[in-house]
Amino acid sequence: MMSSETYDRTSEDLDEIYAFAVQLGKDAGRMLMDAAQSRFQGNGDNRERPVLELVEKENTVDIVTKTDEGLCALYKDVEAFIKSSIADRYPHHKFIGEESYSKGSSRAYLIDNTSPTWCVDPLDGTVNYTHLFPMFCVSIAFLVGGSPVIGVIYAPFLNQLFSSCRSRGAWLNEQQRLPLIREPAVPAMPKNAPAGCVFSCEWGKDRKDKPDGNLLRKVESFLTMAADVEGRGGKGGMVHGVRSLGSATLDLAYTAMGAFDIWWEGGCWEWDVAAGIAILQEAGGLVTTANPPPDPMTAEIEPVSLESRLYLAIRPAGPSESETGRQGQERTIREVWRRVRELNYQRPGA
Amino acid sequence: MMSSETYDRTSEDLDEIYAFAVQLGKDAGRMLMDAAQSRFQGNGDNRERPVLELVEKENTVDIVTKTDEGLCALYKDVEAFIKSSIADRYPHHKFIGEESYSKGSSRAYLIDNTSPTWCVDPLDGTVNYTHLFPMFCVSIAFLVGGSPVIGVIYAPFLNQLFSSCRSRGAWLNEQQRLPLIREPAVPAMPKNAPAGCVFSCEWGKDRKDKPDGNLLRKVESFLTMAADVEGRGGKGGMVHGVRSLGSATLDLAYTAMGAFDIWWEGGCWEWDVAAGIAILQEAGGLVTTANPPPDPMTAEIEPVSLESRLYLAIRPAGPSESETGRQGQERTIREVWRRVRELNYQRPGA
Known part of the structure; x- marks a missing residue:
């Protein structure tokens, strides 16, 4: 694994990694949306649909899927796509994904301060996704020195892509700067906050x-x-x-x-x-x-x-x-x- | 006012009214979104922006705006647009709108069983709108005999239009039938509902x-x-x-x-x-x-x-x-x- 000493974090690198991450988010979001759309009426294709099995664990709400099909397969597919894309392009970067992580029995924190690291959730808002409520997304972060410096969140059913690159800016759909309300100025926090919030x-x-x-x-x-x-x-x-x-x-x-x-x-x-x-x-x-x-x-x-x-x-x-x-x-x-x-x-x- | 006896509710009428209502929803939603976008950075135009004044009434949360500008003006504009469009096309239909209604001191129920009636909210989700959280919309209903037979809800920031016409169907974005999940069948309610819901x-x-x-x-x-x-x-x-x-x-x-x-x-x-x-x-x-x-x-x-x-x-x-x-x-x-x-x-x- 490349250490931060040998990792040449020039301005060009970060811009390039950002562009790569945005495209990755779009492609992964498209995979989620294609699978979602295959559950709509009238598609007429034979793509495998997420088949869900809801299991209520003791006192907690969670989703467990059949092991070889459906949502679990989609999770795996999307995470594998992201992981392999990163490995092809940046073979020395570390990868931490929700799906592969969850399989381990330990939940030790695996992000360190030395390795350039990707931290990825292939599908956040799983319950929303299973109900086709549009608030689901893919989440891709790139960390240097243990801190997230690039973020890409894409909600394909909302067609909203949030992204940022450290010292460059943060955007909605690559166009509108965040925060959105900036004219005549970014609003101050309300005087009696949390009232008004x-x-x-x-x-x-x-x-x-x-x-x-x-x-x-x-x-x-x-x-x-x-x-x-x-x-x-x-x-x-x-x-x-x-x-x-x-x-x-x-x-x-x-x-x-x-x-x-x-x-x-x-x-x-x-x-x-x-x-x-x-x-x-x-x-x-x-x-x-x-x-x-x-x-x-x-x-x-x-x-x-x-x-x-x-x-x-x-x-x-x-x-x-x-x-x-x-x-x-x-x-x-x-x-x-x-x-x-x-x-x-x-x-x-x- | 035309009574239901003289109102010729043929199949053609309802289809025509439905098409009119959908277009009305799109146009009104566009007005909301134009006003919202004028608050984004970099538009460079001089359109009036909604200027909000938040007033906390006794024990309730509400928004009161300056009387001659901003959100209040937008409400009025959108409702006036919808109302006049309906009056031009269907002069004998009754109109009930949130904005004009709220000005009255009484909140008596004004929908009757005899008049073909439009019931309209020019902007639902006002707090969301003022914060530019995308969950705001225009809502347009057409009622016959006191029952809503046509519904149009358009959330322009989400680009999601929900619509229905009695006995014809209900759709998302005029294409996907509601409910969305229909293949292989519309899901049954969960066995242990509300668990799983x-x-x-x-x-x-x-x-x-x-x-x-x-x-x-x-x-x-x-x-x-x-x-x-x-x-x-x-x-x-x-x-x-x-x-x-x-x-x-x-x-x-x-x-x-x-x-x-x-x-x-x-x-x-x-x-x-x-x-x-x-x-x-x-x-x-x-x-x-x-x-x-x-x-x-x-x-x-x-x-x-x-x-x-x-x-x-x-x-x-x-x-x-x-x-x-x-x-x-x-x-x-x-x-x-x-x-x-x-x-x-x-x-x-x-």
Whole structure:
């Protein structure tokens, strides 16, 4: 494996890798959409359709497919396509994919600080995909020194491609710069944030109804964010809207776009967020941990830990008369931390 | 006003009205998207941008705009365009629009059983629109005898147009029949529904944190639907996913498409749902009241009341080995009713 010392990360390299990643995202998204369309009426072809078998595991919601056909095959095919494309073009790059990773019994964090690495989810929003709800996508990140520097997220049913390359910019459909609203200026964070904010969150797979489980901690946090300002003992966040898309990756993409102001989530994995974090950061967003520190109003706001499974993202923000964009984002993070419970997600086998 | 007796509802008429409504939806959606795009960077034109003023009313979330510009003007423009187009083509049809309606102090129900009537929301998903989150749309319904017989929902940022004409069919983008998944058959409702279902719901504008308010009744209902089957005193619904888009109209459209299995909502209005109900029913879905009757397992399943502000919609369903599609839908309705609280929404001034 090539180390970062020998990896010549020139400007040309990164531009070239970016162009390659965008094309890869488009091609992989097309594979997902072709398979989806084969389930529509009237296609008349004999392509294999994803055949799903839903299995409810103990207290969690998950999808298990027949081993030799259907969705599992699609996952494998798309990931194999991405992996082999990368291996052909960049044989010395490391590859971490959701599909191959999940087969291992350990969930140790495999991204290191020395190898140029691709971190890929061939299909995020699997439940949406099986129902043909358009919020599904492929997610491709390229990391250098352990940090995502290129991100590509393509939602083929929405025909929306989010992409970024460090120090170059972040875009929707390769044309519109992110965040979208920039004229006359990128909006500042609302004065009374989280009031006025669109809040994005997910119910997740862990559904155990136990007093201190993640489900009840999440719901209590959602409720505090939503309630009127007099509510919840004066902690009500009165957010402008609560959104749940069923795709952590697209939640982050829409936060990078500025469509969501706040995304708060626990339980997803690095392949769900690596590309989104690249895009969000390049667009000017800020991402840190979902779990509030003991002193939320004064604690240092640490950079996000990719392996943490705990994420809080704030959209790109412009300055107001009284603060910089970054100050507005940090203020918003503290106001979210004040209102949410600590979540408990671990890495089995780590 | 023409009565239903003199209104010649021939097959040709309805086809012609349908084609007119589809074009109207496309044109109105284009107006919304043009205004949205004028807020993107780099357009370089001088079109007026929606200028928003967010006002938090007492315990509710709402948007109030400056009276002479911005979003309020866009609402008025789009509704005026639709209204005048209809008046030109069908001068004897009645028109009810969200924008003009809202100006009245009364919210009496104005749809009657005798007049051919258009019921229109020029922009549903207003908060999404102001944030440029793509889940916004125009909604146009045509009603005969008090029932929606034509529905057109166009989400221009998604480029998704949902439409239906009674006894003719329901479509996505005028091509794909709804529901989308039909091969080899429209799926039956899951055996243990709501388990296995994607559940769509909205947090809404009423955020009063009082013990028996709508907010807490909603959240308790969401939680019961989401929790594992042993949870909530054995009532846990273990739905496969919980989705909140911030647009009642698109929730219904995606239920008609089969992307959502269940949509449960209180608080929206007839112009939010009339077109979606037309499309859902034509696609084979079933819609009734959100509020559980005293005997949920045996009560008659009443047809939806458009003015009720309380809606429970089930996607189109095929038969299983043991029941018809309709039986599966009714079973699902009862299982939802068993798990949700009664909501309390009234019509001020009615």
